[in-house]
Amino acid sequence: MPTKTYTTIQGDMWDTVAYRVYGNEYLMTDLIDANPRHRNIVVFPAGIQLSIPEIESPEPMTLPPWKRGGS
Template sequence: MNAIDCIEHITSAGERWDSLAWRYYGDPYGYGRIIQANPALDITPILPSGRVVLIPVLPLEEARAAEQLAAEELPPWKR
């Protein structure tokens, strides 16, 4: 994976893999692709602050599917 396919994120204190997945994908379980894009980082529950984490950009079709799934999980008054 190269930098063109990724967004660089600099971690803040207390950030976790799942919180990054939620922030960028709207799915806390999407952290696997972030871990795979960062083989040099240790897999710890809480990321150290100031580290550069590469966030893979989702293909458009996959991003739209993730948005649709997130919208379906919201209660009707929040859609």
Template sequence: MRYLEHVTTDGERWDNLAWRYYGDALAYERIIAANPHVAIMPVLPSGVRLIIPVISVTQTPPELPPWLR
């Protein structure tokens, strides 16, 4: 699995990171699961090294009908 590394700054939250890397604030569970060494807190302290899993985006071929895209 590919991943990126991110070092937190003061005041960052799990949902902010999910929005930054995935464009979806609700995808934070994926980041939490990849970082079992980090306590789950509403606001992360600065200087924490996190692993951000890289997810691949599935592209839909344009020739498919809209209901199958």
């Protein structure tokens, strides 16, 4: 399976990229970990290509036990 990538636009920040690709800015840590070469960038210039790791979505704890997956 090919690796997903995201090409930054001027002014992107880690949290905005995470929100654009995952719909959740709190997953920016996963992006930073997948792109250690760029970890010191706060505000991105245009044209930086970032690797977008596959994130497994946790099941919401608001689901009743019989609707949760598991063994």
